[in-house]
Amino acid sequence: MATSTPNALQEADRHAVTMGQRLSEFWYYFSENRGAVIGLWVFVFLVVVAILAPLLAPHMPQQQYRDAILVPPYWQEGGRAAYLLGTDAVGRDLLSRLLYGARFSLFIGVIVTTLSLTVGIFFGVIAGYVGGKTDTFIMRIMDVILAFPSLLLALVLVAVLGPGLINAMIAIALVLQPHFVRLTRAAVMSEKTRDYVVAAKVAGAKPLRLMFKTILPNCMAPLIVQATLSFSTAILDAAALGFLGMGAQPPTPEWGTMLAEAREFILRAWWVVTLPGLAILVTVLAINLMGDGLRDALDPKLKRS
Amino acid sequence: MLRFFFGRLAVLIPTFIGVSIVAFAFIRLLPGDPVQLMSGERVMSPERYEKISHELGYDRPIVIQYLDYLGNVLTGDFGRSLTTKEPVLTIFAKLFPATLELSLCAIIFAVVLGIPAGIIAAVRRGTVIDQTVMGTALIGYSMPIFWWGLLLIILFSGVLQWTPVSGRISFSYFFQPVTGFMLIDSLISGQKGAFKSAVSHLILPTIVLGTIPLAVIARQTRSAMLEVLGEDYVRTARAKGLPPLRVIGVHALRNAMIPVVTTIGLQVGVMLAGAILTESIFSWPGIGKWMVDSVFKRDYPVIQGGLLIIASIIMVVNLIVDLLYGLINPRIRH
């Protein structure tokens, strides 16, 4: 950047100021929503747990202790200090598995959201900007995907691709991306005729630049809100697939898969059933709380009401 | 209105063709040769293999297979299950009432609780009541329902022993299905306690399946009400000194219900997805469980036909919702 002209620097500076202003304005509205802030803190906590799982976990998540099968949590009769939240049917420490499970859930959320967001934006921008037959074609395909119940479609897709975490993520991303396509398309279509776009067009901007550099950044607000929604949906759906035996495969400590393995013990060992589900709920709830806050902060129409 | 209707229908046809291609393609892509799987460890002679492949039509060009399939589907022939050899449509017809009964109960549950909750939250905006309702709704909305079902089973079936673990009715009652709806059939049967048994089997699945729609409806009702309550005519009505209940009940509610009705219509897809999990948890003999079982059994024609039938139902329901919406709200038509 050493060769930047003063002019360009000024430009960057101005940009930074507006970004800073926007951010502080955003934070003002976001922090007004108490739930959203709590959600954010919980989410940050989960991220930390996921990153530090190897340090925090007292045991390896797949280590089986043959002398400690279905040991109840520490505070219950028969519980042991070595296994704070008890053990599962093959003697694995539940706490360690839950901690490692946070990694999988967040990983699923990040990958699925990124994947569906990128693909969705790409097709959405094209459909919205190009219009005509291309638009019709893309939107009909999206209609087809949306015609199936998402979980059923994902289930069959995973059956096609073969059960496993990666395939489950691909399937979920595929069923989630039409929402992004629709949103992007609608936003692009409404922005397309705005003055600044027309001006850029007259100034000779190439279509690709117009689509992705000029128009897209101005359509981000609804996409961000949708992305948080997708994040939580991805975690829920991946867990559901795991629960049905089509997601992550044992012995992966994915929460949904853990629930599926625990189902047998539903009336005998409440902890193996209750805790993984609670972990899913807390994670999804935190993200949805954040999503609500984001929507309030980003959507000017709702802001007023 | 007619133009609007045909416009929607014109969109539906390519979508249906697309759906049929997807359903067909999936099955062709599924790993594992279905003919080979039929024989398991037992080695099948090449002649027999050929014969079965031929009977099932797997040896013909894929485009021909698809066109054949589409032709059959249009005449109502969705193929036959590989395991039971029964027509897919027949099995669907046998199982669908169970899913429909559960879904209807769940939607009633969601509407009956969700709309009043949303109204109260909107009217008492910002109060503890509002926060409690909306907090609960968000928890419901975030709920992994398969876990929710297990929790309810632990509590109500395990600890309290109030409700049965699974199924539609206790096995001590036996009668021929007349309508396919257990609640109605058990009444018709006249057997003592049968209706009660059917109800007790329905409670937990209804709650589980209704949870997410309940949360969505409550949230939607609240925001629709808030919007309407801010409108001029409501303020005018209030200013005129009309009793608040009348303002809310007659003026605001009627207008707020338009988006809510749409939301309810859109819950059909959610319901069918939810049925997959709910029916699996409660061994509910409906189409959700049927689909899951068929995926595991690789019953190709069932997966294919099931996907197509379910998608068609959702498309038709969405069309109806669209039309209703157009009817209520003429602005949309243009």
Next chain:
Amino acid sequence: MKKLSFAAALLAATVLSGAASAKTLVYCSEGSPEGFDPALYTAGTTFDASSRPVYNRLVEFKPGTTEIEPGLAESYEISDDGLQYTFKLRPGVKFQTTDFFTPTRTMNADDVIFSFERQLKADNPYNQYVTGGAWEYFAGMGMPDLIASIDKVDDMTVRFVLKQKEAPFLTNLGMDFGSIVSKEYADKLAEANTKEQLNQKPVGTGPFQFVDYQLDARIQYKANPDYWKGKEKIDDLVFAITKEASVRYQKLQAGECHVMPYPASADVAAMKADPNLQVMEEAGLNVAYLAFNTLQPPFDKTEVRKAIAGAINKQAIVDAVFQGAAQVAKNPMPPTMWGYNDAIEDDKYDPAAAKAALEAAGVKDLKMKVWAMPVARPYMLDARRAAEVIQADLAAIGVTAEVVTYEWAEYLERSKAKDRDGAVILGWTGDNGDPDNFLHTLLGCAAVGGNNRAQWCNEEFDKLVNAAKLSTDQAERTKLYEEAQVVFKREAPWVTLDHSVVVMPMSKKVSGYVMSPLGHHAFSGVDIAE
């Protein structure tokens, strides 16, 4: 059917509710039957719901054994050349009277001939009566190539003429596809153009008659009042279809059902401790094995195979995979079957000796593949875990094993290849309780490139099992099979791994239940205390 008028349904319901004091046995079955014509299917779940309660066969398995006894045939004669089987039918056997069919005559030769000819002859009107249906077991047991003709000698005598000698033929007729259906009923259905009903509403001669099936939920039977062995002690039999093992257990505990199959192995200990339950156990009619490719060096050498057999700790596999709910296998056929040679001594688990034997055979730095199936089967719940145990055991004697797996259909296909690289884990569940079904089917020369996954063709062994196939003298056959097992053990084309143990938990109120070594679940002779 749905329109079967309101009034009729009401009436039926009131009649049923009137008989409240009837003895009802509820069986929590593990899945839905595929249909009710047993000859069309191969799944035990289907047989439990069709052939066993509703039908009888010419000859039947004695409860609790794999031996046969007369059923609908009062007696039978085998010609000296072993090619003609003449069955004298039991007189006065009534088909069930149900609300959808009333028989006008008793069972006779026409019924028997119809039952088999619909499977044998392409021009039989019932040969293709279910679209896409095939006579799986009939074909699988080689019947179309074996039977020359089925003749009616007189009204109560039927003769089967075979193309070649086949000792297991009689046992095969005791299998489910040999169920005798009513020709009168079939004709009536054909006339009404509702042939498929034969597969939906069965009519047989068996202990229980079909009342109703609610898809994926319940099957209702009642005791056949005209049963030729006398009416059953229970009045109603209900199959409560419950796919989850844990849910079956919950229902058993709650008294919602009285008998359940296939408990989760983790639950068995708790079941045994429950004062309200009794738990029956028996070895399953199956075997899991690790088959070498005996055509591929160095596994073409007996010493190498023997050395590896001695290096594998089978008990560890049983513990790891079954939590003890299986027994170590020493022979290629299960111990509940006649002809099992109990005198054989298993290879001793001795890594040091195995290592020395391998060195003596001149094999160093051996690398091999171990194939693990991707699915759980009754004889092997988790092949991957078993393969990992084997991998560790082999590492201890300096053999590097790589575990490979394929999608199930592909696994079955690829493992048949004669040039297959590596040893494959697989197994077999017996069909008819005849040793031929294990020894000849899985290890005979004719099965190389097919069911014989070891690609093992041993002249001595093959001679023995072929001789046994042709003889109709049970004592002689027993001797031949026992000898064949000695050859097998000496040559070790497989490492035999385990036979699963079948566990049947049931309420203490239930009495008279007999476990079948063939894995049948049948309720004839069962009683329940009020």
